Amino acid sequence: MKGPKRIIRVLGLAALWVAVLLLVVTAAGAYWVFTSVPDADGTMEAAGLEEAVDIVRDARGVPHIYAGSAADATLALGFVHAQDRLWQMEMMRRLGAGRLAEVLGPRALPRDRFMRVLGLNRLTERQYARVDPEVRRALLSYAAGVNAWIEGHKGALPPEFLLLRYAPEPWRPTDSLLWARLMALRLSTNRRDEILRARLAGRLAPERIAEMWPPYPAGGPVTAEDLAGLYKGLPVDGLAALEPAGTPRGASNAWAVAGTRTQSGKPILANDPHLGFAAPVMWYLARIVAPGLEIAGATAPGVPVMLLGHNRRIAWGMTSTHGDVEDLFVERLDPEDGGRYMTPGGYRPLAMRDEVIAVRDADDVVLKVRETRHGPVISDAPGGAPGVAGEGRVLALAATALDEDDRTVQALYRLNRAGGWEAFVAAMKDFHAPQMNVVYADTEGNIGFYAAGRVPMRRSGQGRVPSRGWTGEGDWVGFVPFAELPRAFNPGKGRIVNANNKVAPTGYPHFISDHWAPPYRARRILDLLDGGSQSLDTTADIQRDTLSLMARHLLPLMLDIDPAGHRERRVLGFLRAWDGVMSRHRPEPLIFAAWMRELNRAIYADELGTLFPGFWGFRPGFTAFVLTRRREWCDDIRTSPVEDCKSRIAAALEAALDQLAERFGEGFEDWRWGDMHRARFRHRIFTGLPVLGRFADLEIATDGGGYTVNRGASRVADPENPFADIHGPGYRAIYDLSDLAQSRFMIATGQSGNPLSPHYGDLLRDWRDGRYMRLGLKRGDLEAVAEGVFRLVPPAPPATQ
Numbered sequence: 001m002k003g004p005k006r007i008i009r010v011l012g013l014a015a016l017w018v019a020v021l022l023l024v025v026t027a028a029g030a031y032w033v034f035t036s037v038p039d040a041d042g043t044m045e046a047a048g049l050e051e052a053v054d055i056v057r058d059a060r061g062v063p064h065i066y067a068g069s070a071a072d073a074t075l076a077l078g079f080v081h082a083q084d085r086l087w088q089m090e091m092m093r094r095l096g097a098g099r100l101a102e103v104l105g106p107r108a109l110p111r112d113r114f115m116r117v118l119g120l121n122r123l124t125e126r127q128y129a130r131v132d133p134e135v136r137r138a139l140l141s142y143a144a145g146v147n148a149w150i151e152g153h154k155g156a157l158p159p160e161f162l163l164l165r166y167a168p169e170p171w172r173p174t175d176s177l178l179w180a181r182l183m184a185l186r187l188s189t190n191r192r193d194e195i196l197r198a199r200l201a202g203r204l205a206p207e208r209i210a211e212m213w214p215p216y217p218a219g220g221p222v223t224a225e226d227l228a229g230l231y232k233g234l235p236v237d238g239l240a241a242l243e244p245a246g247t248p249r250g251a252s253n254a255w256a257v258a259g260t261r262t263q264s265g266k267p268i269l270a271n272d273p274h275l276g277f278a279a280p281v282m283w284y285l286a287r288i289v290a291p292g293l294e295i296a297g298a299t300a301p302g303v304p305v306m307l308l309g310h311n312r313r314i315a316w317g318m319t320s321t322h323g324d325v326e327d328l329f330v331e332r333l334d335p336e337d338g339g340r341y342m343t344p345g346g347y348r349p350l351a352m353r354d355e356v357i358a359v360r361d362a363d364d365v366v367l368k369v370r371e372t373r374h375g376p377v378i379s380d381a382p383g384g385a386p387g388v389a390g391e392g393r394v395l396a397l398a399a400t401a402l403d404e405d406d407r408t409v410q411a412l413y414r415l416n417r418a419g420g421w422e423a424f425v426a427a428m429k430d431f432h433a434p435q436m437n438v439v440y441a442d443t444e445g446n447i448g449f450y451a452a453g454r455v456p457m458r459r460s461g462q463g464r465v466p467s468r469g470w471t472g473e474g475d476w477v478g479f480v481p482f483a484e485l486p487r488a489f490n491p492g493k494g495r496i497v498n499a500n501n502k503v504a505p506t507g508y509p510h511f512i513s514d515h516w517a518p519p520y521r522a523r524r525i526l527d528l529l530d531g532g533s534q535s536l537d538t539t540a541d542i543q544r545d546t547l548s549l550m551a552r553h554l555l556p557l558m559l560d561i562d563p564a565g566h567r568e569r570r571v572l573g574f575l576r577a578w579d580g581v582m583s584r585h586r587p588e589p590l591i592f593a594a595w596m597r598e599l600n601r602a603i604y605a606d607e608l609g610t611l612f613p614g615f616w617g618f619r620p621g622f623t624a625f626v627l628t629r630r631r632e633w634c635d636d637i638r639t640s641p642v643e644d645c646k647s648r649i650a651a652a653l654e655a656a657l658d659q660l661a662e663r664f665g666e667g668f669e670d671w672r673w674g675d676m677h678r679a680r681f682r683h684r685i686f687t688g689l690p691v692l693g694r695f696a697d698l699e700i701a702t703d704g705g706g707y708t709v710n711r712g713a714s715r716v717a718d719p720e721n722p723f724a725d726i727h728g729p730g731y732r733a734i735y736d737l738s739d740l741a742q743s744r745f746m747i748a749t750g751q752s753g754n755p756l757s758p759h760y761g762d763l764l765r766d767w768r769d770g771r772y773m774r775l776g777l778k779r780g781d782l783e784a785v786a787e788g789v790f791r792l793v794p795p796a797p798p799a800t801q
Contacts, residue, residue: 271317
């Protein structure tokens, strides 16, 4: 018996040692992964530094950079961006270069194909050679800072690199130029509308298509033929599929009030740009103090400038103009030679090149890219092969974002250093893409704005639909002269407001756009500004405001119906008493949103058929247009009886209530907007993965809606989460020109992009609740409460023999 017992004892001890060993290995592995979180204290050598730089981290992880020169400060900015957001930067440059599939595999191929067709990487190489020498030096300094962290960090790389088992390449100066190109494409959405109109041309008459984009309403706030045959065979469905149906568009709020309207006697400028949410959010707060450069505000990891913020003399903010800066051209190929296409002067050869896309765990993909005089042939992108368009035609894209001589990064560099209005305007001359409304205020008491950016002038037409490329009718013949772009300086009313509303009055001689945002947010801001003298607190109240003028506009058109039953009658009573505030704690916003969603389905799903999801949204302008002027849209063309609007509105309410009751129960008094309107910040890699996704994704119930000042837009076409808050103000700032140190800032999520960091999501609740932080503490006061001080030093000289 001793033998078996001894064997059992030995096996038990062996199992124990294996368990201990596994525990040690697991603990060591966990410890190693956590070394990816950068230290707030420490010292590291950085090649390219002239003098030592101190990086003081405040309690929220915001770096305050103290440097002896602007070049050293820029290097340190690259260093802290790499410390906190290296993976975000890596994904940005891979997206822009069309190299996602190298690390993510075949699922990233559609996006890579599209980016290779656009050729952003090639454009940035040429652009880098054109910018002024001081801007090239800044790009080089920034790249040196990024690489100093990549090469000098002794711990683990961020967990995304560990999961995908690869290390980043050194950062190049041209990588930083990709960001502006990507942002220009993100905010220039005309191609989406043209593609949608081209798809609709197969189902609707031109006049019906035009009705779906009603004109900007008269009196709204102002900040200063049949084509179906032409598009037959073009891959417009594939191009539309590159972006999810109903994705909210870029939007923002910015306003400046003169000292005559403020309690301090100096201007106040407020800004909150609205973009799609992700974890981490795009914005990164920083402050730089160096000789000749003292700036604070919002940066974007990967970019060596302050995008939004203030220096010692001026403050600035931005909103998207929604200028029409993209056009699609249908190009006719030579039937005898597919390598040529027709122009007004005869056939011309297509420019061609091969792009080799490396794909993880798969064979390389060779993509033949073609270009015309208008731009790249984007109809090659969906299928990844020439000829996909069929019928001897291809679709080319002209876009200001693809101009080889773009100098937008140079404009931002000079904006950071501008000391007054004249220097600000001089910087804006180099702002090319996208067109932006840049709002301005200075410590001298001036306010202004400039709708900066290149806006094409066309030979004829306004670029609403794809043009025949061989006729020359839609060709660009130049850009609107800079001096003639919409602008204002010290207007008599003492305020400037833009919330993506119309920027130029009727009679303005140039076409900018016909796709302005509905004026609800702009009107609400103006109403609140005109309510009394402004302070930092009242300005913060405006940024937090969640009253929906859209709901107040549409509800009276919807309430005059015969309710289907007792439930509907009670709900209508609730809505009649509702003040229009989109509170996450109330049922009315949820009921109204669900009703609007179903009403839009009732109005045009029958006409659009399979194209309906691509157009589905709240569409308040079109909805009001139908209910007041074009009621024939209410008829369901799929049925023989002719329906009127009242019956369709009532049916939409019944359907909306049925859906909500199925999800939340019959007691509508207990429904809450916040149950479905939750801000969702998804991690680009970890989302959807067991455990990791729950750990890395961030979510919180929010107030507001797609048309409130505190905006929280949704993708209404999403069948599972139609009211999720996926697009809004990831950055808020209020600049006090009487004392810039008192300016207020906040970003969503947190400073770090590493899910293991305490600063990954620590700002989420403060952001939701409309709280702010200051970045203007004096150094001694800052260090007293700092998380740590990290010192970058020049490399030690080599030892002499």
